[in-house]
Amino acid sequence: MKTAVIQFPGSNCDADALHAARLTLDPEAQFVWHTEAGLPEGTELAFLPGGFSYGDHLRSGAIAARSPIMAAVKEHAERGGYVLGVCNGFQVLTEAGLLPGALSRNRDLHFHCAPVHLRVENHQTAFTGAYEANQVIEIPIAHGEGNYYADPETIARLEAEGRVVFRYVDNPNGSLNDIAGIINEDGNVLGMMPHPERAVELLLGSADGLGMFESLKAK
Amino acid sequence: MPTYHAKVFVTLKPSILDPQGRTVERALSHLDYANVSGVRVGKYIELTLSGERAEVESQLADIVENVLSNPIMENARWELEAVPMQEGREVAGA
Numbered sequence: 001m002k003t004a005v006i007q008f009p010g011s012n013c014d015a016d017a018l019h020a021a022r023l024t025l026d027p028e029a030q031f032v033w034h035t036e037a038g039l040p041e042g043t044e045l046a047f048l049p050g051g052f053s054y055g056d057h058l059r060s061g062a063i064a065a066r067s068p069i070m071a072a073v074k075e076h077a078e079r080g081g082y083v084l085g086v087c088n089g090f091q092v093l094t095e096a097g098l099l100p101g102a103l104s105r106n107r108d109l110h111f112h113c114a115p116v117h118l119r120v121e122n123h124q125t126a127f128t129g130a131y132e133a134n135q136v137i138e139i140p141i142a143h144g145e146g147n148y149y150a151d152p153e154t155i156a157r158l159e160a161e162g163r164v165v166f167r168y169v170d171n172p173n174g175s176l177n178d179i180a181g182i183i184n185e186d187g188n189v190l191g192m193m194p195h196p197e198r199a200v201e202l203l204l205g206s207a208d209g210l211g212m213f214e215s216l217k218a219k
Numbered sequence: 220m221p222t223y224h225a226k227v228f229v230t231l232k233p234s235i236l237d238p239q240g241r242t243v244e245r246a247l248s249h250l251d252y253a254n255v256s257g258v259r260v261g262k263y264i265e266l267t268l269s270g271e272r273a274e275v276e277s278q279l280a281d282i283v284e285n286v287l288s289n290p291i292m293e294n295a296r297w298e299l300e301a302v303p304m305q306e307g308r309e310v311a312g313a
Contacts, residue, residue: 058286058287059289062286062289066286094291095289100291101291102289102291102292104231104235104236104292105236105238107236107238109238109242147236149235149291149292150291151291174236
């Protein structure tokens, strides 16, 4: 699956994302700088990595969401192309309006960096087909602003439509309904705070993130 | 061209957890300011815009709603003041 890893000033999980993409999806996966007007020809997956784009100034992901490449990412999503936003990438997707809700400061103000357990709530998405229903996986988190918030109507809609894809087993940040990852209405844009790209080899402590990339590859 | 000075105030909606506000409130309580409550910490942003007032107002509303605040979790309001002509020239020449 031809993959483009978008780099913003302050992205610091870009190399991890590229490594995971090359290992699992596309040996020729490449970086795309945020000032580019378009994605490389034939891009199937736009991967928005974690980090602190623009130093999290203004709001996490806010400035990156308005950078030139994001217009191309939106068009790609509208055409049905896959978009995966991890951590800061998830924040960018909400700020860009590609996913509903917002991420705010962790409930306890602490930056959490630890492996956590997630329940795969919907294994029938393009991103989770390789997992089993309700499978519990171990994926690391590393964020200070991962507290998912949306108004009650949006939360109810996400739940009713099966768009809560991952839920924390032990909520580390105060996210409503223990939400760790959600998908858009069309099922081609997924945002999550945990880092599946940091869990693709046992050497890293867990290979439970592989399922996500294997699911995409099967598409 | 007229110049305007904008002051933008962004605060978290009352329903959103404001950890900074809560921390400050607790600190004030520890300092024996027992009568203080409802502390909210927000952002204050200044901008200088040039152009005709109506145009500047609609541009500023757009900037505040679409960039400077996230309406999902924040409230925002702004004030706009004309910069006196002489000061305006200085700003333009700076």
